[in-house]
Amino acid sequence: xxxxxxxxxxxxxxxxxxxxxxxxxxxxxxxxxxxxxxxxxxxxxxxxxxxxxxxxxxxxxxxxxxxxxxxxxxxxxxxxxxxxxxxxxxxxxxxxxxxxxxxxxxxxxxxxxxxxxxxxxxxxxxxxxxxxxxxxxxxxxxxxxxxxxxxxxxxxxxxxxxxxxxxxxxxxxxxxxxxxxxxxxxxxxxxxxxxxxxxxxxxxxxxxxxxxxxxxxxxxxxxxxxxxxxxxxxxxxxxxxxxxxxxxxxxxxxxxxxxxxxxxxxxxxxxxxxxxxxxxxxxxxxxxxxxxxxxxxxxxxxxxxxxxxxxxxxxxxxxxxxxxxxxxxxxxxxxxxxxxxxxxxxxxxxxxxx
Numbered sequence: 001x002x003x004x005x006x007x008x009x010x011x012x013x014x015x016x017x018x019x020x021x022x023x024x025x026x027x028x029x030x031x032x033x034x035x036x037x038x039x040x041x042x043x044x045x046x047x048x049x050x051x052x053x054x055x056x057x058x059x060x061x062x063x064x065x066x067x068x069x070x071x072x073x074x075x076x077x078x079x080x081x082x083x084x085x086x087x088x089x090x091x092x093x094x095x096x097x098x099x100x101x102x103x104x105x106x107x108x109x110x111x112x113x114x115x116x117x118x119x120x121x122x123x124x125x126x127x128x129x130x131x132x133x134x135x136x137x138x139x140x141x142x143x144x145x146x147x148x149x150x151x152x153x154x155x156x157x158x159x160x161x162x163x164x165x166x167x168x169x170x171x172x173x174x175x176x177x178x179x180x181x182x183x184x185x186x187x188x189x190x191x192x193x194x195x196x197x198x199x200x201x202x203x204x205x206x207x208x209x210x211x212x213x214x215x216x217x218x219x220x221x222x223x224x225x226x227x228x229x230x231x232x233x234x235x236x237x238x239x240x241x242x243x244x245x246x247x248x249x250x251x252x253x254x255x256x257x258x259x260x261x262x263x264x265x266x267x268x269x270x271x272x273x274x275x276x277x278x279x280x281x282x283x284x285x286x287x288x289x290x291x292x293x294x295x296x297x298x299x300x301x302x303x304x305x306x307x308x309x310x311x312x313x314x315x316x317x318x319x320x321x322x323x324x325x326x327x328x329x330x331x332x333x334x335x336x337x338x339x340x341x342x343x344x345x346x347x348x349x350x351x352x353x354x
Contacts, residue, residue: 001237003206003277004303005253006246010205011268012046013260014253019047021058022078029199030075030085031267033066036172038263038297039076044346045262051346056167062180066164066172067157071217072097079181082163088192089217090158097155104148106155114142114152115161119176127166127173190229193218197226201234204271205246214273242274258302259335261309261320261343264295269305279305283325299324301332309340317350318343 008014011028018024024046025031033039043064044050058064066076069085072093077085101107114137121128121136128136130153134144137152144152153174156162165175187195200212213223227234227245234245262268269275269287278300279287286308288295299307299322307324320340322328328336337353344351 001206001239001244002253002303003239003244006206006250007204007268007278008260008303009253010203010247010250011271012203013262013268016046016048020063021047021050021055022063025064025076026078026081027199028203028267028271029081029196030070030077032265032270033074033076035263035265036066036170038265039066041263041343041346042266043076045260045342049345051348053348059172060166062165065181068093068154070215072154072158080184082177082181083160083184084187084192085196086158086160087187088189088196090160092217092219094155094158097151100151101155104146104151106148106151110142111152111155113140115156115159117142118156118162118174122162122174122176122179125175125179127175129168129171129173133174190225193222193226194229197223198230198233201227201230201245202247204267205234205250206237206244207246207272208242208244208274211272211274215271259332259339260300261336261339262298262300264297266298268300269298270295278303280325286323286325299336301328301335306332309336311343313349317352318347319352319354321354 012018012024018027021043024043031039031042040052040055043055044052062079064076065079065082066074067082067086068074069077069082069089117136117140118133121133133153134149137144137149153162160177162174163177163180164172165180166173196216197212200215201207209223209227212227213220216223218226233248235248235250236243236245269279275284283305286296287298287305296308297310298305299309306326307322309320309322312319322336340351340353
């Protein structure tokens with residue numbers, strides 16, 4: 001079983017076929033959203049010809065949003081999925097933040113007051129930046145110092161009150177979920193578990209149960225329940241001591257482009273607890289130096305992460321510098337040069353590879 005090739009295929013990185021940003025996001029269930037520019041590229045590279053403007057338009061039209069569902073980490077999700085995802089994942093994330101709330105002196109009454117402040121500031125279709133919401137809290141004499149502000153935003157988002165909506169230059173504004181997102185049919189908890197498991201294993205297979213537990217932030221029992229509910233749609237294969245699950249209709253990957261320029265935080269690497277299938281452990285430090293939580297953009301060739309890359313925007317184009325872990329063959333270097341041209345098309349700018 002060629003795990004990297006199958007993942008490239010199922011994640012729509014190789015031979016992408018989806019044509020709308022919301023289709024990509026819904027297919028994946030959600031994708032890491034800490035780095036907003038990188039998240040836009042993660043979406044676009046899974047479409048045949050998308051530009052940054054296409055992805056921004058999907059945000060501005062309310063088709064995709066950013067919030068904190070899986071693991072309480074910022075993700076891009078389809079707007080129609082946000083409510084049931086939060087219903088499923090938020091209780092555990094909120095319970096796990098109790099000590100942090102105490103450290104920040106954020107008791108239940110203070111957080112309830114924060115929700116009132118945000119509701120009043122955003123009602124009637126208003127949208128505000130993070131600083132705008134902080135100003136509203138300051139006016140209500142609620143401090144945002146010592147990361148209190150970020151935790152308040154996070155807590156209110158997990159309560160389903162707010163989400164990141166339209167773009168404003170390089171950042172997004174916050175909106176009320178119930179005003180920005182149309183009503184959606186509710187799911188039972190069992191339905192939501194099955195749906196999240198389906199989104200994960202169909203888009204990221206071959207993957208293990210432990211990968212799904214890590215990615216979703218669900219308890220082991222919940223994750224097993226979700227997997228059990230969709231097993232008729234999957235097949236499994238054991239490699240070494242690990243059992244991998246993948247779509248039952250998976251086919252041997254077709255010949256595809258062999259090189260890709262993926263952004264930092266892309267789901268190809270971060271969608272799994274065990275990354276050794278595509279990344280040699282000896283090079284993990286180069287992707288996330290010191291375990292600082294900031295992941296570099298990756299150079300992927302034949303399914304393996306073989307280096308990192310950086311870009312510098314200039315008036316007339318983009319300078320790309322690759323830092324491979326080992327010497328690239330002429331064919332590999334040519335493949336990467338072709339891959340970053342796709343990034344240039346995304347930004348509508350010429351690209352030069354150093």
